[in-house]
Amino acid sequence: MEMGKILKFEGVGKEDVYNPTGLFKVNGVTYIAARVEKSNVFWQDPGYEPKIIFFSKKNHFWFPAKGTPVLKMMEDPFKTFISGEIVLGGVKVFGEPKKRKFRTVFLKGRCMQTLRPFAAGPEMMKDIRLVELLDGRIGVFTRPQGGEKYKRGRIGFIIINNLKELTPENIKKARIIDRDLKENEWEGVNDAKLLESGEIAVLAHAASINKKKERRYVATSFVFCPKKMRMKNFEVIATRDDLPPAPAKSSNHEKVVFPGEIVEIHHSYRLYTGVGDAVSFEKKIENPYGERFLKRP
16 A cells, blocks of 8 residues: 655745645636645744635646635635535634634635635534535534543534534534543544445544643544444544654644545545644545445535
């Protein structure tokens, strides 16, 4: 199995580009969205200004795509298609440096130029992901955290009838998927795609932190049955050791693999992932789900 390759980005100066989505096409143009920020600035620093930029490819390099918005103070993009529209989300950061907060926000539109905000998740919740189901309803994965029940973060799931029901109140009603995790472990969903069977192919991350504050993230996958609220075929599909050497934001981030999306391209599968909070990788993988994605839109 190949080790993967670093995606090459231009047009952003010396800033780091990481935690990408997979490739997606809108109106005939292929894009990738990614988080862009200065390499030496951290979350609570005064100069912390993350942004989501949309890139298009030219001569093996990815450049900021002309005519697309730059989403300021936003991290970790993700995307899906619902009712023929692109739905894009990210983590919006707000507040003073030492008192920063965040929430997941959602935009939608028929093209990149018409993306408009339409919904937001509860304050201090990341890893909210959407998937359109066979009957047109929408599955919502959530990640509450805190307290004895949720600890550092557990995956929840709820079905809503339409995007108008994507509210903080409904998101908080999600049921937690039963899975045994240790006190210092957490996980969250990074992408969800419908399978031909009607079950959901889930790309996620499992993470932990030790006493030295060193973080370890691995990319995982599983198949989720909405009717039974159960996961199966759980796999760890990429760890830091599975990818070539590359820079990291700090020594505490060296073992971070934060997956963005698995994309089917010409009957093969590629994982797009951030590594070390500093770079973006593309890696060929075997299909971890056992069946094909149901094509949308």
